[in-house]
Amino acid sequence: MPEAVITASLLTKKYKDFAAVDGISFEVAPGESFGLLGPNGAGKSTTMRMVGAVSTRTSGDLTILGLDPDLHGPEIRAQLGVVPQADNLDQELRVRDNLIVYGRYFGIPRRQVAKRADELLEFAQLSDRAKSRVDDLSGGMKRRLTIARALVNDPRILLLDEPTTGLDPQARHILWDRLFRLKEQGTTLVLTTHYMDEAEQLCDRLVVVDKGKIMAEGSPAALIKQYSTREVVEVRFGSEKNAKVAKLIKGIGDRIEVLPDRILIYSDNGEAELSEIIKRGLNPITSLVRRSSLEDVFLRLTGRSLIE
């Protein structure tokens, strides 16, 4: 493995007594697409801010592109692109000026940054909105502009904090396509998300974070293999009957999970388990056999109760 571009070991961030990030360790290889997956408040954004060299760590070690962010913040930030969770585009500037001014913050000469801005507008499919006000853009357009802005300095690492939260499906797919192209070009991507499909689409490797700690690490496929089964059967008998039926289907599949509204049966052969259920004379109102997804892994690791 080539030398890692990000190395974190026992990275910790405490606010008074509360540990937002509690001793996490990971490495990111150049060109890799790395995901931090976790519920709200898991410590993803705090980790991203430390990696982005805008937040100092309480303890542990962190190296970005071979440098310590506590000592070389500006040098590190010069080589990063940051897409924050909430858009912080410059409302007082037009779309193209947002890119130019941002490039100037990196000290890029005026002529070069003007050329770069036009390339980025093209890439973000915003060329025809160059002179628009930021306020007049749709949510998806704002997000693409934020990503274009993060690319103005041709960064070695692109940090994306929940890049598609709040976007409609079309906007998400356009964004994924753009991010995938960057990945193909060799840009290292580090992203946080709580969308499982996003993690499966974009991440080569990910860590599941909960309460500031890493719960699991691996490729999406490996995590599914390790923490779930190949398929999942979802059956519904009506919320009153589910618990009663659960006793009757004991022994079917590798693992059964009873939820208020449905029963999940984890198995490598979903169809076979479903016919076994029907053979026992139980007729579910609805049934579904599906591939296991990261969501199953995620919920198994971080639990189903609402975390707030």
Next chain:
Amino acid sequence: MTTTLPTSPALVPAQTRSRFLGSIYAGNSRAVLGRGLLATRTSNYWIVLSGFFEPVLYLLSLGIGLGSLIGTVTTATGQHVPYAAYIAPALLAVSAMNGAIYDSTWNVFFKMNYGKLYEGMLATSIGPFDVALGEIAFALLRGLLYAIGFMIVMQFFGLNLAWTALLALPAVVLIAFGFASLGMAITSYMKTFQQMDWINFVMLPMFIFSATFYPITVYPPAMQYIIEALPLWHGVELIRGLTTGDLSWGLLWHVLYFAAMITVGLIFTTKRLRALFLA
């Protein structure tokens, strides 16, 4: 539609920075100033102009109107000065202050808390000192602009009594720099609108009582000390000395006062930006 984004090697120049200020200063405050200038294109010019007219109206009503009843004022060195020429330099200092305060307080407050502007800036290779210096330089520009306009009005009414009035322009830059610097520093600690109102609460009495309209000697000594501690009094005295030609070495104290004010403001603004966005 392009599918790939051209990569341009060495787009970002190699960082040349001093070891001492390395983490807080990238020597690129002009990018912040440039952003401010570009952003003025969307600002409301009527609001900008209103700040200029306030001292002009005072000059007309008090200087010309009330001045016709008062006649001349005797300065500390025994010089007799027409009342309008006595208060005009004070109002010049006020217009520098107003312009500088406008951008460095309310505008900074919005950019900091609602526009998230500084958060975005500090995610780049720029440092908090660049942001402080660039924003303060931008704020003092408005003060300078108001002051130049006011100087023209003064010249029109024949209120510049000595050639040293020309030196009032650099003095105005100094005064505006001082107010912008301290204004931004104080604003960076403010969290709510109520706290911001305290700035107005301090500004108005300071405007009226800083020997603006009459000599400071009308106050009892204890009151004089308080006035002399406030920045506007130093601005008023400095400009008044220059436009009336009433020069003394004592004017240098006022220069020093503002130099200190600028330094304190820059240090605290930088510290605060660092604590807010890089901690």
